[in-house]
Amino acid sequence: MSLWSHELRLLLRARLSVVALILLSALTLAAVLAGLAEVSRQRDAIAAIPAAQAKDIGAVAAWIDVDKDAGSAAYYSFHPTWDAPSPLAFAAIGMRDVSPYILRVRALGLEAQLYDGDVFNPELALPGRFDFAFVLVFLVPLFVIALFHDLISSEREAGRLRTLDALPSGGRRLFVRRATLRLGLLWVALAAPFAIGALLSIAPLLAVFAVLIVTALYLIFWIGVALLVSLLRWSSVANAATLAAAWLVLVLVLPTLAHVAINRAIPVNQGAEIALAQRDAVNRAWDIPREDTMRRFYANHPEWADAPPLGVAFHYKWYLAFHQNGDESVAEAVLAYRTGLERRDAAARSLGWVLPSVGVQAVLTRLAETDLEAQLAYQDRIRAFHERLRAFYYGYLFRDRAFGKADFDRAPRFNDEP
């Protein structure tokens, strides 16, 4: 034990290793706080929905109530959906800064609404968020390099290496001790601020442990790289340059190169094409016999087929039917688009097995539920909600039931639980 405390004293006597450790914990703390602030902003925005929504829908209900037309109610009522941040979202903001977490939909064509974004400043999003994942993936390797590049070579350069080798419990055991000590201190510098954040946001224990383990593994990976380089018995300068090159390649160069390669290898039929096709399918309904539209709609939705036939005048059931037909006409393209996105994501994930930087980012955003999978899951929840909305309004439209003020309260509400 005294050997350990001696090593600790020795390490802490070097001003720069102390500065490095303090800097790392300060950065981690700042990142955790920034993440918490962002998440609480998002929570506040979600919490503000009901009041504003009630006011908005109240105004719509007031004038709809005069004619009690269910079609106008469906057309003019927007229904909010939201995607509440998970307890660990503070650690990895992931896509939550560029994808909407609040989206209002109405019972019209969903494909024209689902891909809408929210307001965000692109210049602020460009460099990426300052969160725990960023500190871990990008900055930690640099601290490992700073503390480990001359672990052995400095002793050699000082002419002490042979003496240390000859000492009892010196040599390899000495360096294992030193490496373990540094690993432990780095891990604490990261884990302590993270644990504070996790505690504050009441994150599930299992996920917190997973993050802590991933943190340790990533540290061990970089320490392993540093020790491998030290086996080459180069000078400290050469070690540092080699490790910096390794950092550059593993954290910056390969992920960006892989990004280009993946987007090339897996072409995603641009979402813009879906929007274009859906718009044409929807608007074509105005130029074809209305019975064609209804036939097609009833074929897919026989539960409404017993509705009274269309008269000469405009009826919203026809309008909503061709909107749904429009959605269904692009279903294949939508599926292909989604599959393409998932394949891109899967390709990046499998790359994570080879590239620890990518792997850690993928694991953290998965645990924090802020990755593409979570975004798509939110879209699925919107789809399911939208289906309920349609069924709700169709129940009035296809049965020619009046839609009064009280009916607005009967409309389905988005349930956040997945």
Add this chain to the structure above:
Amino acid sequence: MSAIRLIAVDELRLMARNRVAVIALALLVLLTIAAVVSSWAHQRGVAELRARHQSAAEEAFDAQPDRHPHRVVHYGTFIYRPLGPLAAFDPGVDAFTGNSMFLEGHRQNTVNFGDVRQSSLLVRFGQLTPAFVLQIVAPLLLIFLGYGVLARETERGTLRLLLLQGVSRRQIVLGKLSALGAVALLAGLPAMVGFVLIAGQPDALAAPMAVIAIGYAAYLALWTVVIVLFSTWAKRSRDALLSLVAVWAIMAVLVPRLAPDIASAATPLQNRFQTDVSIAEELRRTGDSHNPEDPHFAAFKQSVLDRYGVARVEDLPVNYKGVLALEGERMTAALFDRYAEASHAAQTRQNALVRAAGMFSPTIAVRDLSMAAAGTDFDGHRRFLEQAEAYRYALVQRLNHLQAEVVSFADDTAKDAGADRRKRIEAENWREMPDFAFRPSSGSELAASAMPGLLMVLAWLAAANLLLVAAARRLGGR
């Protein structure tokens, strides 16, 4: 002179003998080439794709059959943000803004389908562009090549020997500076060659390109001076290395990520939900078209009747429904403009705050000047948004005019079986609508908007030089 040169050549020879240094430099050159090639190919691909989508959207618009003008208002049109040639060097916010926008009546839609939501998580690791390589990667490489230039001599005591041989401190520092400067030049060269290739494209502009070239040269010069400065200050190589890596991590990686967080906390943006709800509420307050007794619309109707000197809307020489559509669109568009203006102003304030953080990070300053000159910053995006809204408004009002003048009120309000046919106007009208053409900023505008960033980088360079002059005087002192 010869002493400076000797020291520089000696330092370069040492670096050349250092295999790792050579490999690192070669890596940087390869990386730059990969960045230039992939970024250029990407920009060309994107530009072609958007042009193709744009012409498909225009064809679809023109190919519409006879329709009621209001149907066309809702059919709307898609426009795509074109990408300038300099985006191949620095695509800026392009991947984040989305590029396709649906324009229709009474609604202001978002720009959708940005790369950032269509790519894997790798997109957040940064994009491999020449600008990224020069801003982030090149400085770190220079640090690892240069942190020891003077610290090594101090640590090993060879500095003393040099001084004893009668070489002045100034000469030593200048020698080391020119050696590292030569390496920096070498590191920046491939990116500049790529830049010149990009410049070969037809509508690349000379003035912003010159600003970009000067900006990056000053930026790399700044890092060279900073590295030599820290190496002069440090007693040991390790100290120089650690402090330089810390400085790099803070300036190139940390502050650029931290500043946006502070900016977004300082100036919160209204989200789309809040905006839409507020606009709907304000619209109801000014005039509620759903309320038959609304005072605004009653007064409006009276003013139209008075203008034509008739008593009933049926007697108007124009279609009152079209006139009403014109008024409704005017009202919503005015609100859209006001809210968009407020949101853009808030975002500009956020960006100004980040820009001010350029005082703590030259990387922010050079990024700003680079994006501004390439026309790929927020201002470029805002320009697109404003032109898109102006085009949307003009298009919708042209269609509303058609409704007011070509479709008769009697037909428009008729509900008999043949009414649908009578309401439609000729397809020829759609083809006469002008297409959207984005007007990019002029070269001098782009260059001017890059000036603040450039001045900041130059100020950094001047300050670092002053510090180096002071440090050089005390070199080797105890």
